[in-house]
Amino acid sequence: MTTEDDGQKWRRVARDLIAALRPLEESLPQQGPPGVAIAEAVHRARRACGLWGLHAPREVGGLGLSWRQCAVVQEEWHRSLLGLWSYQLFSAGEFPPGVGGLGSDVVEACVRGERRVHQLQVPEGSLTFQMGPDGKMMVDGVCPGVPAWKATDLLIVAQGDAGVVCTLGLAGYAVVNRRGTMGSAELVDLVFQGCRVGPDGVLEGIGDALARWQAMQRLQLAAGAVGAAEYCLERALEHLRGRVTFGKPLADRQAMQWLVADSARELHASRLLVHRAALQADAGGDPTHAALVAKVVATDAACAIVDRVIQMYGGYGYCRDLPFEHFWRELRLYRFLEGNNEELAGLATSDVLARLDR
Amino acid sequence: MWNGVLPEKTQTWKDRMRSFVERELVPRESLLPPFASRLPFAELRDIVAGLRAEGLWGLAVPQALGGGGLGFVGLCALREALAHTTLWSLAPLLGTEPPILLYDCNAEQRERYLLPTIRGERQGCFALTERGAGSDAAAIQLRADPDGDGHYVLNGAKIFTSHADEADYALVFGVTPAHADHSAGITLFLVDHGTPGFEIVRQLDTMGGDRPSELRFENCRVPADRVLGEVGNAFTMAQRWFACDRVALQPPIAIGAATRCLMLARSAGVASDREIGPMSLQLDAAREMMYAAAWKADADLDIRHEASMVKATATTVALHVVDRVIQWFGPDGYGPNLPMERYYRDIRRFTIAAGTHEIQQFVVARGLLKGYAALDCVEGGVR
Numbered sequence: 001m002t003t004e005d006d007g008q009k010w011r012r013v014a015r016d017l018i019a020a021l022r023p024l025e026e027s028l029p030q031q032g033p034p035g036v037a038i039a040e041a042v043h044r045a046r047r048a049c050g051l052w053g054l055h056a057p058r059e060v061g062g063l064g065l066s067w068r069q070c071a072v073v074q075e076e077w078h079r080s081l082l083g084l085w086s087y088q089l090f091s092a093g094e095f096p097p098g099v100g101g102l103g104s105d106v107v108e109a110c111v112r113g114e115r116r117v118h119q120l121q122v123p124e125g126s127l128t129f130q131m132g133p134d135g136k137m138m139v140d141g142v143c144p145g146v147p148a149w150k151a152t153d154l155l156i157v158a159q160g161d162a163g164v165v166c167t168l169g170l171a172g173y174a175v176v177n178r179r180g181t182m183g184s185a186e187l188v189d190l191v192f193q194g195c196r197v198g199p200d201g202v203l204e205g206i207g208d209a210l211a212r213w214q215a216m217q218r219l220q221l222a223a224g225a226v227g228a229a230e231y232c233l234e235r236a237l238e239h240l241r242g243r244v245t246f247g248k249p250l251a252d253r254q255a256m257q258w259l260v261a262d263s264a265r266e267l268h269a270s271r272l273l274v275h276r277a278a279l280q281a282d283a284g285g286d287p288t289h290a291a292l293v294a295k296v297v298a299t300d301a302a303c304a305i306v307d308r309v310i311q312m313y314g315g316y317g318y319c320r321d322l323p324f325e326h327f328w329r330e331l332r333l334y335r336f337l338e339g340n341n342e343e344l345a346g347l348a349t350s351d352v353l354a355r356l357d358r
Numbered sequence: 359m360w361n362g363v364l365p366e367k368t369q370t371w372k373d374r375m376r377s378f379v380e381r382e383l384v385p386r387e388s389l390l391p392p393f394a395s396r397l398p399f400a401e402l403r404d405i406v407a408g409l410r411a412e413g414l415w416g417l418a419v420p421q422a423l424g425g426g427g428l429g430f431v432g433l434c435a436l437r438e439a440l441a442h443t444t445l446w447s448l449a450p451l452l453g454t455e456p457p458i459l460l461y462d463c464n465a466e467q468r469e470r471y472l473l474p475t476i477r478g479e480r481q482g483c484f485a486l487t488e489r490g491a492g493s494d495a496a497a498i499q500l501r502a503d504p505d506g507d508g509h510y511v512l513n514g515a516k517i518f519t520s521h522a523d524e525a526d527y528a529l530v531f532g533v534t535p536a537h538a539d540h541s542a543g544i545t546l547f548l549v550d551h552g553t554p555g556f557e558i559v560r561q562l563d564t565m566g567g568d569r570p571s572e573l574r575f576e577n578c579r580v581p582a583d584r585v586l587g588e589v590g591n592a593f594t595m596a597q598r599w600f601a602c603d604r605v606a607l608q609p610p611i612a613i614g615a616a617t618r619c620l621m622l623a624r625s626a627g628v629a630s631d632r633e634i635g636p637m638s639l640q641l642d643a644a645r646e647m648m649y650a651a652a653w654k655a656d657a658d659l660d661i662r663h664e665a666s667m668v669k670a671t672a673t674t675v676a677l678h679v680v681d682r683v684i685q686w687f688g689p690d691g692y693g694p695n696l697p698m699e700r701y702y703r704d705i706r707r708f709t710i711a712a713g714t715h716e717i718q719q720f721v722v723a724r725g726l727l728k729g730y731a732a733l734d735c736v737e738g739g740v741r
């Protein structure tokens with residue numbers, strides 16, 4: 001395990017790195033993935049300062065940061081648009097711990113950054129998994145609307161406790177219908193048609209480990225949302241102090257103060273929920289539920305906060321000269337990633353009510 | 359008093375607009391670039407020709423000016439129907455019904471600006487906002503000084519002028535100094551594109567399709583007969599126009615767009631009626647507010663108070679609805695294969711442009727607290 005000091009250290013590293021990289025923000029395209037040059041520059045910079053494999057254990061070459069430390073780093077990292085599109089970078093140097101069946105060579109390659117592993121948990125019934133007589137798992141069905149970055153290298157597609165590892169080029173597995181969105185992400189559909197996966201790629205009894213891994217990813221999204229919203233709100237505070245209309249600074253206007261106060265409250269609550277989930281996981285508990293709640297609340301809140309920031313900036317907020325409309329477009333995706341917030345909230349109802357009732 | 363039912367003739371035209379939208383515009387939506395509001399020239403030409411052939415042009419314009427005389431209720435109805443396509447924001451489609459501000463043109467300006475605009479031959483843009491003067495529009499700095507030789511000399515800059523790149527002339531607000539027969543004040547000028555000293559500096563990229571411009575005026579000489587209305591009196595003249603715009607420009611688009619999104623959600627089965635129902639009721643209420651105000655504007659009653667209520671309500675309700683629908687559709691709601699994300703990005707500006715949400719709220723509350731607006735404004739309104 002790492003110490004609290006380690007966490008602070010990596011937080012500072014992330015802060016400095018984002019500050020150094022911020023000028024690159026200007027070259028991000030309005031829409032669609034950033035060019036290779038920017039992507040590589042960010043990767044290189046992260047590698048160079050060691051901000052890599054945050055959660056991966058030290059034994060395999062990672063930093064071994066705790067859940068809470070990872071969350072804090074992710075908050076810092078999201079204080080720039082660069083952090084938002086490269087959210088998936090969290091997977092840089094990571095692998096799902098406890099998923100038996102991923103060979104140690106794969107794990108090490110992931111930590112070195114030579115390979116990427118992602119997970120996709122699909123609802124029961126969306127794919128059929130059937131063990132064939134030849135010992136191969138036969139997979140059929142379609143997974144629509146998957147973020148394209150998930151299907152770039154190794155993808156664990158799981159339903160319940162069983163899953164398969166898909167790689168590009170696997171016969172019967174196709175990544176199709178690549179399409180843009182209002183942000184930098186692209187979406188694809190995964191089509192499985194008579195896809196047969198050999199014993200090497202079949203994973204069993206992975207439900208719990210994957211659930212924990214997904215909780216980690218949800219928490220990264222939540223923490224990132226907190227960092228992004230905090231950055232935008234900080235800038236709005238400065239703006240309100242400086243901009244004068246009708247002879248008074250906007251900061252003196254109650255209409256603006258209420259936008260600030262609403263945002264501050266939502267930000268605070270989101271941060272608390274992120275840390276609650278992280279601390280639970282660090283104490284060895286099951287963070288699944290807490291991470292889900294944090295993800296829903298924090299990503300909804302971040303969109304609302306950045307929307308208010310746009311409003312506080314008036315016409316300037318709506319324009320590309322300032323980064324806020326872009327922040328909003330990127331954050332809007334977070335309300336879908338690792339589960340649609342409205343559906344997740346529905347799933348959480350019983351648990352939340354049970355806790356409230358205690 | 360508004361009775362909740364569109365006049366038959368208006369409903370007929372609204373239905374025609376709606377079928378035109380379904381037939382001619384919706385199939386072309388995929389041609390719209392993600393961050394601009396324009397189409398290839400030939401497409402646009404066909405659309406405009408189609409609108410004209412169907413008589414869907416100048417319908418709200420008073421009959422005395424050769425229009426259809428459907429008034430503000432008609433304008434709201436037509437724009438509500440138009441909003442059933444994401445192409446609603448194409449400049450020529452806005453041009454089917456010119457801004458009422460031009461009705462104040464004098465006889466000569468009428469021939470030069472108003473009538474050609476009504477016919478769709480010329481198009482204007484509207485330059486009020488400056489860097490230091492947005493909400494606080496009266497703080498504009500652009501100077502317009504008489505040169506003693508029958509001209510005004512304009513010096514200054516404007517920002518966020520929508521459609522300036524496509525317009526033939528600009529309506530420019532400038533500060534004129536005190537003079538023998540009037541005090542210092544703000545004056546409105548009709549300035550042709552191409553007038554020396556008038557320049558579009560750049561266009562701003564935004565979250566949506568509108569790409570408003572920054573304008574610069576440097577010793578730009580404008581003939582004194584291009585003053586619209588009286589010198590120093592532009593804001594008084596523009597009051598009614600602002601109010602009518604708050605009712606008839608953005609609200610019908612917001613409501614039509616949100617309605618389409620809700621209907622798409624329902625037919626795709628991505629949400630239940632328990633979710634869709636409450637949203638539809640909010641839209642219905644906002645729409646009622648809009649038509650009631652439009653009706654009063656047609657009756658020449660003062661609508662300044664409810665205009666702000668209409669804008670504040672319709673725009674926020676619509677944004678909320680469209681955001682929910684995006685969520686119901688899942689990640690594909692966030693992508694361009696469905697119209698929701700485009701609608702959202704375009705109508706997001708409605709709570710900023712043409713008077714921010716906060717300014718509308720302020721106007722509503724101030725009117726009531728200072729006693730010149732009534733809570734019951736169904737019949738009376740501003741006292």
Ligand SMILES: Cc1cc2nc3c(=O)[nH]c(=O)nc-3n(C[C@H](O)[C@H](O)[C@H](O)COP(=O)(O)OP(=O)(O)OC[C@H]3O[C@@H](n4cnc5c(N)ncnc54)[C@H](O)[C@@H]3O)c2cc1C
Pocket residue numbers: 243245246250253254255256311312313314315316318484485486487489491492493494517518519520521564568570707710711712713714715716717720
């Ligand atoms: C896409 C787009 C198109 C536009 N098109 C045009 C156009 O064609 N022509 C044109 O002239 N202008 C246009 N505008 C400008 C628009 O009208 C202004 O942006 C708007 O009036 C707000 O002014 P501002 O941007 O300077 O913001 P500010 O006035 O600086 O306002 C910033 C924030 O402070 C709030 N605020 C300001 N004063 C107060 C107060 N007293 N009390 C409480 N809150 C306050 C506002 O509500 C806002 O939230 C356009 C703007 C956009 C974004």
